[in-house]
Amino acid sequence: xxxxxxxxxxxxxxxxxxxxxxxxxSSKIVVPVVDSLGYVLAEDIVSDRDLPPYxxxxxxxxxxxxxxxxGASASNPIKxxxxxxxxxxxxxxxxxxxxGCAVYVSSNSPIPEGANAIVRIEYTEEKxxxxxxxxxxxxxxxxxxxxxxxxxxxxxxxxxxxxxxQDIALLLELGILRIRVYRKPRxxxxxxxxxxxxxxxxxxxxxxxYSVFIAKSLELLGAEPHHLGIVSDNIxxxxxxxxxxxxxxxxxxxxxxxxxxxxxxxxxxLEEIGEVIFHGTNLSPGKVSGLVKIxxxxxxxxxxxxxxxxxxxxxxxxPLISKMFxxxxxxxxxVYAELTSDVDVKKGSYTFRxxxxxxxxxxxYATPHIKKLGGSTLxxxxxxxxxxxxxxxxxxxxxxxxxxxxxxxxxxxxxxx
Amino acid sequence: xxxxxxxxxxxxxxxxxxxxxxxxxSSKIVVPVVDSLGYVLAEDIVSDRDLPPYxxxxxxxxxxxxxxxxGASASNPIKxxxxxxxxxxxxxxxxxxxxGCAVYVSSNSPIPEGANAIVRIEYTEEKxxxxxxxxxxxxxxxxxxxxxxxxxxxxxxxxxxxxxxQDIALLLELGILRIRVYRKPRxxxxxxxxxxxxxxxxxxxxxxxYSVFIAKSLELLGAEPHHLGIVSDNIxxxxxxxxxxxxxxxxxxxxxxxxxxxxxxxxxxLEEIGEVIFHGTNLSPGKVSGLVKIxxxxxxxxxxxxxxxxxxxxxxxxPLISKMFxxxxxxxxxVYAELTSDVDVKKGSYTFRxxxxxxxxxxxYATPHIKKLGGSTLxxxxxxxxxxxxxxxxxxxxxxxxxxxxxxxxxxxxxxx
Numbered sequence: 165x166x167x168x169x170x171x172x173x174x175x176x177x178x179x180x181x182x183x184x185x186x187x188x189x190s191s192k193i194v195v196p197v198v199d200s201l202g203y204v205l206a207e208d209i210v211s212d213r214d215l216p217p218y219x220x221x222x223x224x225x226x227x228x229x230x231x232x233x234x235g236a237s238a239s240n241p242i243k244x245x246x247x248x249x250x251x252x253x254x255x256x257x258x259x260x261x262x263x264g265c266a267v268y269v270s271s272n273s274p275i276p277e278g279a280n281a282i283v284r285i286e287y288t289e290e291k292x293x294x295x296x297x298x299x300x301x302x303x304x305x306x307x308x309x310x311x312x313x314x315x316x317x318x319x320x321x322x323x324x325x326x327x328x329x330q331d332i333a334l335l336l337e338l339g340i341l342r343i344r345v346y347r348k349p350r351x352x353x354x355x356x357x358x359x360x361x362x363x364x365x366x367x368x369x370x371x372x373x374y375s376v377f378i379a380k381s382l383e384l385l386g387a388e389p390h391h392l393g394i395v396s397d398n399i400x401x402x403x404x405x406x407x408x409x410x411x412x413x414x415x416x417x418x419x420x421x422x423x424x425x426x427x428x429x430x431x432x433x434l435e436e437i438g439e440v441i442f443h444g445t446n447l448s449p450g451k452v453s454g455l456v457k458i459x460x461x462x463x464x465x466x467x468x469x470x471x472x473x474x475x476x477x478x479x480x481x482x483p484l485i486s487k488m489f490x491x492x493x494x495x496x497x498x499v500y501a502e503l504t505s506d507v508d509v510k511k512g513s514y515t516f517r518x519x520x521x522x523x524x525x526x527x528x529y530a531t532p533h534i535k536k537l538g539g540s541t542l543x544x545x546x547x548x549x550x551x552x553x554x555x556x557x558x559x560x561x562x563x564x565x566x567x568x569x570x571x572x573x574x575x576x577x578x579x580x581x
Numbered sequence: 582x583x584x585x586x587x588x589x590x591x592x593x594x595x596x597x598x599x600x601x602x603x604x605x606x607s608s609k610i611v612v613p614v615v616d617s618l619g620y621v622l623a624e625d626i627v628s629d630r631d632l633p634p635y636x637x638x639x640x641x642x643x644x645x646x647x648x649x650x651x652g653a654s655a656s657n658p659i660k661x662x663x664x665x666x667x668x669x670x671x672x673x674x675x676x677x678x679x680x681g682c683a684v685y686v687s688s689n690s691p692i693p694e695g696a697n698a699i700v701r702i703e704y705t706e707e708k709x710x711x712x713x714x715x716x717x718x719x720x721x722x723x724x725x726x727x728x729x730x731x732x733x734x735x736x737x738x739x740x741x742x743x744x745x746x747q748d749i750a751l752l753l754e755l756g757i758l759r760i761r762v763y764r765k766p767r768x769x770x771x772x773x774x775x776x777x778x779x780x781x782x783x784x785x786x787x788x789x790x791y792s793v794f795i796a797k798s799l800e801l802l803g804a805e806p807h808h809l810g811i812v813s814d815n816i817x818x819x820x821x822x823x824x825x826x827x828x829x830x831x832x833x834x835x836x837x838x839x840x841x842x843x844x845x846x847x848x849x850x851l852e853e854i855g856e857v858i859f860h861g862t863n864l865s866p867g868k869v870s871g872l873v874k875i876x877x878x879x880x881x882x883x884x885x886x887x888x889x890x891x892x893x894x895x896x897x898x899x900p901l902i903s904k905m906f907x908x909x910x911x912x913x914x915x916v917y918a919e920l921t922s923d924v925d926v927k928k929g930s931y932t933f934r935x936x937x938x939x940x941x942x943x944x945x946y947a948t949p950h951i952k953k954l955g956g957s958t959l960x961x962x963x964x965x966x967x968x969x970x971x972x973x974x975x976x977x978x979x980x981x982x983x984x985x986x987x988x989x990x991x992x993x994x995x996x997x998x
Contacts, residue, residue: 201797201800252775308959312959313960329793329794329795329801329989329990330963330964332790332793332797333887334960336793359689363670373750374750376746376753377747380745380750497995499945500943526917526919542632543730543751543754544751546750547737547738566943572745573746574994576745577914577991578912578991
C-alpha cells in the first residue's frame with residue numbers, strides 16, 4: 165500500500181484557508197433571560213427607559229426641602245410637619261412636600277414632588293405628626309436621580325459578550341425577559357485507531373481519553389460535544405462513520421490517525437469523500453493537523469499525540485468555531501505575562517508551548533513547560549499549566565519578555581496562584 | 582412598634598464570628614471522572630504507576646541500537662535487518678533488537694528490548710526485509726522513557742482544585758474512573774418585602790431580580806441555589822417560611838429587609854427563632870448585613886440595595902460557604918492590578934468597590950467605579966466591572982497602587998480586555 169502523502173503549508177496560509185473555507189453559520193436562538201447564564205449574547209441591548217425611572221431615596225428617611233434643614237443639628241433640631249409615607253413605587257405621586265413639610269420614604273422609593281433631599285432616619289425623631297430633623301442636608305443628598313444609572317437609548321450590553329449574573333439582573337430590571345443568544349454548535353468527536361480498540365478489549369474503559377479531553381474542553385468553550393466512540397483503522401469504516409454522522413453535527417473532529425505512519429488511514433479516507441482544505445503545516449506540535457470539507461461541513465484531522473491534538477484544537481478548531489458559530493466572539497481569556505525562562509522554540513515553525521502562571525508582587529509570570537521532546541507528548545504539560553503561548557518562526561521568546569498567554573478556558577483563572 | 586436595633590461590630594470580629602459559629606460540614610461524594618468537570622476535588626490523587634509504563638516511541642519509525650546508525654546519512658544509508666513490527670502495547674515484549682537489526686514501531690508503542698533509539702520514518706526506506714537508515718541517531722532519541730511523565734507515588738492532583746478537562750484525561754490515563762468531590766451546598770434564597778409583592782401584582786415578572794443575581798452568582802461559585810420566592814413584611818410569615826425550609830437547605834439567604842427602616846422585619850423575626858451571630862458591621866456598602874444561626878444552620882440577612890447585597894455576598898457568605906462546604910478551597914480568581922484613579926474610601930469602614938479591568942502594554946489596570954453615592958446603588962457598577970477590591974479602614978488606595986482584585990467569578994476572566 166502506498167504511503168499517504170500530505171503537503172505542509174505555511175501556518176498563516178492555513179489559518180486563512182480555514183477561515184475562508186466556511187462562512188458564518190451562527191444561529192441565534194431566543195432564551196429566557198433567567199436561563200441565559202454563560203451563553204454568548206447575539207444582539208446589542210439598548211435601554212428603552214431611564215433607570216431609575218424617577219428620583220428615588222437611597223436610604224430610609226424623610227424627603228424634605230434641603231433649605232428647610234439649614235442649621236439643623238442634634239442640639240438644634242428643626243421641626244417639620246409629617247404629611248405622608250411612601251413605601252414603594254405604588255405611592256408615586258401621592259404626596260407633595262411643601263415648605264416646612266416632610267414625607268417618610270423607605271429606601272428605593274420615589275421621592276415626592278417638592279422634596280430635593282433625604283434626611284436619613286438616624287438623624288431624625290418622629291413624634292405624633294411631626295419629625296425632628298437633626299442634621300442639615302444638601303440638595304440631592306441621598307437621592308438617586310432619574311436616569312443616573314442608565315439613560316433611555318443607552319447601549320447597555322454588547323453582542324458577543326458572555327452573559328453573567330449581573331447582566332441577568334440588569335436585563336430583568338429593564339423588563340427584558342427573553343434575549344437572543346448563539347446556539348451552541350454540536351461537535352461530533354470520533355477517535356480512530358485499532359490500538360484504541362485493542363486497549364478497550366483488554367478492559368481499559370477510556371482508551372480514547374484524549375478525545376474526552378477534547379470534548380470537555382469544547383464544553384467549556386461553549387460548544388456541545390458528542391463523543392462518538394472509536395473507529396478502527398479501516399478506510400471504508402471511517403468513511404461510513406463520517407457520512408453517517410456529518411448531517412447531525414455542525415462540525416466533526418477525527419482524533420488520531422492523522423500522521424503519516426503505516427497505520428494512518430484517516431487522511432486518505434477523507435480525501436475520497438471531501439475537499440482537503442489543508443493537511444500539514446509548520447505548527448509544532450500539531451504539524452499533521454488537517455481539515456476536510458465534507459458535505460459543506462468542516463471535518464478536522466486532529467493528530468493523536470496529546471500535545472499535537474490540543475495544539476490543533478486551540479490553533480485551528482477554536483478559531484473556526486468562533487467564526488462560524490459565534491460571529492467571531494472572543495471565547496478564551498488572555499493574559500500578558502513575563503517569561504521566567506527562555507522558550508525552546510522550534511526553528512521555522514510556530515511553536516505552541518503550555519505555560520504555568522503565577523502572580524508575584526503584583527506581576528504575572530509564565531513558566532514554559534520544557535520536556536525533552538518539545539512538549540508534545542505528555543499530559544502533565546497540561547495539568548501543570550493554565551494556558552499556552554504561540555511563538556512565530558524566527559522569533560525568540562526569552563526570559564523577561566512579556567508574552568501573550570491564552571488560557572485554556574475561563575476555569576483556569578482559578579488556578580493562577 | 583419599637584424600632585429594631587442592631588449592634589454594629591468591627592468587620593474583623595464579624596469575620597471571625599461567622600467562621601467560628603459553624604464547623605466544616607463538607608460532604609464528599611463519589612462521581613465518575615468523566616462527569617467531574619468543574620467540581621472541586623476532595624482528595625489528593627497519587628499515581629499508582631509509572632507513566633509511561635515502559636519506554637515508548639515518540640514518532641512512527643524504527644527502533645534501533647543508536648550505535649548501529651553511526652555515520653548514517655541520506656547519501657550514506659546504513660542497512661538494517663527488519664525483524665518485526667510493533668503497533669501497540671499488545672506487541673510489548675514480542676520482539677528484540679539485536680546488533681544490525683531494527684523493529685518498526687508506531688508512535689506511542691512500546692520499544693522492543695535491545696533498542697535504545699528511534700529513527701523517524703522520514704529518514705528511512707523499507708525494502709523487502711531491510712530498512713535503509715539515512716540518519717544517525719543519539720541514544721534515547723525520540724523515545725519517552727518509563728516514568729518520564731509521572732512516577733509511581735507522585736502526587737498528581739491536590740485536594741481543593743477545580744477539575745479541568747486535562748485533569749480528567751490524566752485520571753483516565755491512570756485508570757482512575759471515580760473520584761471524591763465536594764457536594765454542592767444547597768442554598769435557599771428568599772426575597773422579603775411588600776414592595777416586591779406589589780410590583781409583582783403590577784405585572785413585573787421578576788421584581789426580586791437581585792435575588793436572581795445572587796442565585797446565579799452562587800451557581801457560578803459551585804453552589805446549588807434554590808429561589809424560594811417573595812415573602813411579605815410579616816414577622817410570622819417570615820419565621821414560618823424560614824422554619825419550613827431550613828431543614829431542606831444547607832444555608833439560607835434572606836434578601837432585603839435587613840436595614841433599620843420601619844418596614845424591616847427580617848432582623849426581629851429571626852432573633853425570635855435563632856441565635857444572632859452578628860447584625861451590622863463597618864463594611865461599606867453592606868453595613869446592615871447579618872447572620873443568625875437557626876437549627877444549627879446559617880441564615881444570612883442580606884441587605885436590599887444591590888451594592889450592599891453583593892458586598893455581603895462576597896465578604897460574608899462566600900467565605901462561610903468555602904469553609905463549611907469546600908474545606909476552605911479558593912473559589913474565586915484573584916488578580917493584582919494597578920489602580921487608574923484614587924478610590925473614594927469610606928473612613929472607618931472596610932470599603933467594597935467594584936473595578937473594571939483592562940490589559941495594556943502587558944500590565945493590568947483597575948478602574949474603580951465612582952458613583953456619587955459610593956457605589957452601593959446601581960446595577961451598572963456590576964455590569965461594567967469584573968471584580969472588586971476591599972480597602973481596610975485607615976488605608977488609602979491611590980492611583981498607581983497595586984491592589985488585589987477578586988473576580989466576581991471565573992467567567993469574568995473572559996471580559997478583561
